Amino acid sequence: MHSKYVILWLLIIxxxxxxxxxxxxxxxxxxxxxxxxxxxxxxxxxLLGYCGQISLGHNGLFAVGAYSAxxxxxxFGWPSLPSIAGGVLTTCLIAFVVGMPTLKLRGYYLAIATMxxxxxxEAIIRTEYFGxxxxxxxxxPLSILGFEFDTDLRYYYLVWTIxxxxxxxxxxxxxTALGRSMKAVHTDEEAAACMGVNVSKTKIQAFVFSAxxxxxxxxxxxHYATVISPNSFNIMLSVKLLLMLYLGGxxxxxxxxxxxxxxxxxxEVLGNLERLELALEGLAFMLILIFLPDGLVGxxxxxxxxx
Amino acid sequence: xxxxxxxxxxxxKYFGGLKALSNVDFNVEKGSIxxxxxxxxxxKTTLFNLISGFDRNYEGExxxxxxxxxxxxxxxxxxxxxxxxxxxxxxxxxxxxxxxVKLGCHGWISPKYGxxxxxxxxxxxxxxxxxxxxxxxxxxxxxxxxxxxEVESLALGEQKLLEIGRAxxxxxxxxxxxxxxxxxxxxxxxxxxxxxxxxxEKNITQIIVEHNMKLIMSISNQIMVxxxxxxxxxxxxxxxxxxxxxxxxxxxxxxxxx
Numbered sequence: 342m343h344s345k346y347v348i349l350w351l352l353i354i355x356x357x358x359x360x361x362x363x364x365x366x367x368x369x370x371x372x373x374x375x376x377x378x379x380x381x382x383x384x385x386x387x388l389l390g391y392c393g394q395i396s397l398g399h400n401g402l403f404a405v406g407a408y409s410a411x412x413x414x415x416x417f418g419w420p421s422l423p424s425i426a427g428g429v430l431t432t433c434l435i436a437f438v439v440g441m442p443t444l445k446l447r448g449y450y451l452a453i454a455t456m457x458x459x460x461x462x463e464a465i466i467r468t469e470y471f472g473x474x475x476x477x478x479x480x481x482p483l484s485i486l487g488f489e490f491d492t493d494l495r496y497y498y499l500v501w502t503i504x505x506x507x508x509x510x511x512x513x514x515x516x517t518a519l520g521r522s523m524k525a526v527h528t529d530e531e532a533a534a535c536m537g538v539n540v541s542k543t544k545i546q547a548f549v550f551s552a553x554x555x556x557x558x559x560x561x562x563x564h565y566a567t568v569i570s571p572n573s574f575n576i577m578l579s580v581k582l583l584l585m586l587y588l589g590g591x592x593x594x595x596x597x598x599x600x601x602x603x604x605x606x607x608x609e610v611l612g613n614l615e616r617l618e619l620a621l622e623g624l625a626f627m628l629i630l631i632f633l634p635d636g637l638v639g640x641x642x643x644x645x646x647x648x
Numbered sequence: 649x650x651x652x653x654x655x656x657x658x659x660x661k662y663f664g665g666l667k668a669l670s671n672v673d674f675n676v677e678k679g680s681i682x683x684x685x686x687x688x689x690x691x692k693t694t695l696f697n698l699i700s701g702f703d704r705n706y707e708g709e710x711x712x713x714x715x716x717x718x719x720x721x722x723x724x725x726x727x728x729x730x731x732x733x734x735x736x737x738x739x740x741x742x743x744x745x746x747x748x749v750k751l752g753c754h755g756w757i758s759p760k761y762g763x764x765x766x767x768x769x770x771x772x773x774x775x776x777x778x779x780x781x782x783x784x785x786x787x788x789x790x791x792x793x794x795x796x797x798e799v800e801s802l803a804l805g806e807q808k809l810l811e812i813g814r815a816x817x818x819x820x821x822x823x824x825x826x827x828x829x830x831x832x833x834x835x836x837x838x839x840x841x842x843x844x845x846x847x848x849e850k851n852i853t854q855i856i857v858e859h860n861m862k863l864i865m866s867i868s869n870q871i872m873v874x875x876x877x878x879x880x881x882x883x884x885x886x887x888x889x890x891x892x893x894x895x896x897x898x899x900x901x902x903x904x905x906x
Contacts (some may be wrong), residue, residue: 442811517775521751525740532738537726537755592742639813 348638349508356501360494369493371605376500377562378506379601382585383594384449384554387511390592391520394444395529397579401462402552405432405573407546408466411477411569421483425560429553437545438554459576467571470529476570484565490564501562504598507554511594514550523547525541561607584626590636599637653678653822653853654699659708661694661877668694669706669877676822676870681844681854683864685888687898692857695874699855700732701725712820713821727755729821733811733828734849735857739799745810749782752817758866784816788846789813790839805836812843822853829860832841837863861899865889873898 356376360369369432381403388394409428415418443454467473483490483499490496514520522543525533534540563569585604589596608618633640654676661669669691672693674680684692689704698701699710701722717725723813731752740748757774788810794802802810808828837860844867847854859862864871864885871888873881875897879904881888887895895901 348798472886517771518750518754518757518778521743521747522754524742524747525751528740528742529738531722532734532740533751534722535702535726536751536814537723538751539723 345642346512348641352595352598353505356505359496360497364494368609369497371601371609373493373497373577375566375598375601375605376497376504376629377565378581378585378605379598380500380504380558380561381555382582382597382601383504383507383511384551385582386586386591386594386597387514387523388547388551389586390594391527394542394544394547395452396446396455396548396551397452397576397583398439398457398459398462399551399555399582399585400574400578401459402432402436402555403559403578404462404466404571405435405560406556407563407569407574408471408477408559409503410560410563411480411558412471414481414514414564415477415479417590418466420562421481422485426558428560429556432552432556433549436549440545443498444548446539453600456576456579463571463575466574472570474566474570474572475585477563478568480563480567482571483561483569496565500565503557504563507629508598510594519543519546575626581622587626587629587634589634590638590640593638596636603637629645650675651678653708653713654813654855655711656695656699656708657711659695659698659706659710661691661698661703661706667877668818669698669874672870672874672877672879674879674882676853676855678853679848679851680869681848681856681867684857684874685859685861685864685871685898686880690874691871691877692874693826694877695733696826696855696857700730700747700824711893722809723796726818729819730824731815732824733808733815733821733826735826736790737807737811739803739807739811739814742798743799744795745781745786745791745797745799745802746782748810749785749814749817752785752814753778753781755818777825784809785813785817788816790845805833805839806832808832809839809843810834816847816852820852822855823847825854825856827857827859829858829863829883841866861889872898878888 354547356372359372381399385396385399388396406428409431410424413424413427414421439458443451443458446454465471471477490499522533523539525536525538526540526543530540581604585600586597587600588603589598589600605623608615609623611618614621629636652675656672656674659669659672672695684695686692686715694703696707701720701724704719708718709716712725712730715728717728733813739844740751743751757778783795786795789812791806791809792811799807799810812825812828829837832840841863844854844856856867868885871883871885872879873894874887880897881891881894883891889899
C-alpha cells in the first residue's frame with residue numbers, strides 16, 4: 342500500500358484496537374452505530390465523491406435494507422444470512438429501477454428526485470402493513486452459521502470489519518477502469534461519452550453499488566437495534582450522511598468514517614448543550630464547507646503534504 | 649473505387665430558427681488528412697459534434713467505415729473507432745495525465761469490473777497493458793515524464809497534446825482534431841505538425857478544423873470550406889487558396905501561404 346493511505350491504516354489500528362484497550366466502554370455502542378452509518382457513507386462517497394451523483398434518498402435505501410432483514414427474520418423466520426442477502430438484493434433491484442430514469446437528471450434535479458424517492462419509502466414504511474409508527478420489533482440477533490453476534494464486542498468487530506473491507510473494495514474500484522470512468526463522468530459526462538464511457542451504465546453501477554452498502558448497513562442496524570421504526574429513516578438521515586461525508590472529506594472513501602466518528606461522538610460530549618446539537622451540527626457544516634471544503638482528511642493531507 | 653472512411657450526406661442542423669449547417673456533403677478518404685476551414689460560426693465544431701454523436705439531433709446521414717452511425721450514442725461511435733479532441737480542452741481535471749490517457753483505452757480493452765474488484769490476475773494484466781500503452785501514448789505526444797501531473801499544472805500546449813494522446817489511446821481509425829493549434833506558440837505548432845504526420849504514417853485518418861493556414865497548407869490532402877453552415881468550396885490546398893470565393897469570405901487578400 343502507498344504511504345498516501347497512512348491515515349486509513351492509523352484509523353484501522355485505532356478502531357480495531359479500541360475495544361482491546363477499553364473492553365467495557367460505553368463508547369463501544371456509540372462506535373457500533375458510527376460504523377453502521379459509516380458503512381452507508383462509504384458507498385455514498387463512491388456515488389458522490391467519485392461519480393459526482395448526488396442522492397438525497399439514501400435514507401430510503403437504508404430503510405429498505407433494514408425492513409427487508411427485519412421482515413424476513415420476524416415474519417418469515419428466515420435465518421440471518423439469507424435475510425441480509427435478500428435485503429441487499431431487493432434494495433439493489435429497487436435502486437436499479439429508480440436509478441434508470443432518475444440518473445438522467447443532474448445536479449439539483451437529481452437531488453430532489455432522489456429525495457422524493459426517500460419520501461415515498463418513508464410513507465410506505467409508515468403504513469399499518471409495516472407496523473406503522475411502532476415499526477417492527479423483536480428482531481432476533483444476527484447469527485451466521487451458528488455463531489451468534491449477541492454481544493457488543495462481537496458486533497463491533499463484525500461491523501467494523503465489514504466497513505474496512507468495503508473501504509478497501511471502493512479504493513480498489515477507484516484504482517481501476519470503473520473508478521476512472523466514474524471520476525470522468527463526475528467531471529465531464531459528455532467528454533467521457535466521447536471517450537467510450539457508457540455514462541448511464543457507469544452511473545447506475547455506482548448507484549446500485551452504493552445501495553448495496555446502504556442495504557447491508559440497514560440489515561446490521563436492524564439486528565443490532567432489534568426495533569426499527571420509521572423515524573430512524575427520514576430525510577434527516579440523508580442530511581447527516583452529507584455532513585459526515587463533508588466533515589471527513591468527499592472523494593477519499595475513508596474520510597467519511599472520521600466524519601461518522603465525530604458526528605456520533607459529538608452528542609455524547611455535549612452534555613448540557615444537547616438541545617443545541619442540531620444547531621451546532623449545522624454550524625459545523627457551514628464552517629467546514631467554507632474553510633475546509635475537502636474535509637478534515639483533505640486538510641490533514643495538505644498539512645502533511647502526503648499527496 | 650476510392651476507399652472512403654467517412655461519408656457525410658445532406659447534413660443539416662438547426663438551433664431553433666438558426667440554420668447552423670445546411671445540406672453539407674463530403675467524403676473523407678482513408679488514410680488522408682481532411683481539413684475544414686471557415687470563419688467562426690460557420691458550423692465546423694457543430695459538424696464535429698454531429699459526427700461524434702455529441703449531438704444526435706440533426707438531418708442527414710453519416711457513414712463511418714461503411715456503417716451508418718447517424719444518431720448513434722457517442723460511446724458507441726467511439727467504440728467503433730472514432731476519437732476526437734475539443735475546441736476548449738476537455739480533460740478530466742480530477743485524474744492525472746496518465747489516468748486521462750488510460751481512460752482512452754476502455755474502448756478496446758473492455759475491462760471486467762467484477763474481476764477488477766477482486767484483483768484477479770486477468771484484471772491486473774489488463775491494468776498493466778493499459779498502463780504501458782498509456783505511457784507510450786504520452787511519450788508519443790511528447791509528454792514523457794508528466795504521467796503523474798495534475799491536468800491543471802500543465803501548460804495549454806501540453807494540455808492540448810494530452811488531449812490528442814487521450815484520443816489516440818483508443819486506437820481510432822478516425823481522429824477528429826478541433827482547432828488543435830489554437831493558442832499554441834510556434835515551437836508547439838511544430839510539435840503538433842510532427843504528431844499529425846506521425847499519426848498519418850500510422851494510417852489513421854484525420855479530420856482537422858483549424859484557423860492556422862500555415863499548418864493547414866502543410867498537412868492537408870483535401871480542404872473543405874464552410875461559411876454560414878454551407879460548403880462553399882472543396883479541393884486540394886492549392887485550388888482552395890486560389891479560390892476567389894474562399895479568399896473573399898475567409899482568407900483575405902494580403903496573405904501568402906507557402
